[in-house]
Amino acid sequence: MKKSISMAVTVALLLPIGCSKKEDAPAKTAADLAGVVAESSGHTHGDAPHGGTLTDWGGGAYHVEFTVDHDAKSTAVYILGDDAQTASPIKAEKLLLSIAEPAFQVELTPEPQAGESDGAASKFVGTHDNLGIVREFAGTISGEVDGTPYAGDFAEVAGDHGHAH
Numbered sequence: 001m002k003k004s005i006s007m008a009v010t011v012a013l014l015l016p017i018g019c020s021k022k023e024d025a026p027a028k029t030a031a032d033l034a035g036v037v038a039e040s041s042g043h044t045h046g047d048a049p050h051g052g053t054l055t056d057w058g059g060g061a062y063h064v065e066f067t068v069d070h071d072a073k074s075t076a077v078y079i080l081g082d083d084a085q086t087a088s089p090i091k092a093e094k095l096l097l098s099i100a101e102p103a104f105q106v107e108l109t110p111e112p113q114a115g116e117s118d119g120a121a122s123k124f125v126g127t128h129d130n131l132g133i134v135r136e137f138a139g140t141i142s143g144e145v146d147g148t149p150y151a152g153d154f155a156e157v158a159g160d161h162g163h164a165h
Contacts, residue, residue, distance in 0.1 A: 049085050050078055055141065055152030062088055064141050066097075066154050073132040077108055077141055079122045087113060089120035095143035097126060104130045 048054050052067035063084040068075045077095060081088040095108040106128045110121035124143075131137075138155035 049080070050076070052078070053154050053156045054080075054084055055154040057145075057150035057152050058148070062090075062145070062150065064152050064154075066137070066141060066156070068131055068137065070132050070134050072127070073129055074125060074127045075106060075108070075131055076111075077124045079124070087116075087122035089113075089116045089122040090143070090145045091118070091120045092124075092143050092145065095124045095141060097139060097141055099130065099137050099139040101138065102130055102133070104128055106131070 048065045050065055050067050052065040054063050054065050056062070057064055060082050063080040063082070065078040065080060065084075066075065067078070075097060077097065079088050079090050080086060089112070092110065094110075097106040097108055099105070106126040108124035108126040110119075111123045111125045112121040113123055116122060136156035136158055138153075140151050140153050142149065142151035144150070
């Protein structure tokens, strides 16, 4: 009897608690678990200024726009302000793009736009052969702004305009 109760308790402890997971609720990322200021959305706030897919950083303090050019096997990620439209240059040596499927990472380097100076940029770029795959990408964009780490999950949806062909 004790063995049956012990086994039942062990099984109950191993089962996930709160299995009422919503379909649209994103899974926790490593960034979430590490205490990073993170948001997940993959949503658009109206039309993204560069035709890409937006995610939030820090509850909307920043918005990050993912775009991809399959022919060039490249991506441009734009840092935007709380209005999700206005460039918001940040001082960062790099950002990291982590794509879920197929799994790969791209280090993004700053490409300052006209008028951006003092080591700040609102555009970060990178290349990878897998970006040449024509598909909807999903992943995480992470970086650090003024000593605070940020991460945001995004997911392109069929029909997004973040693709240049």
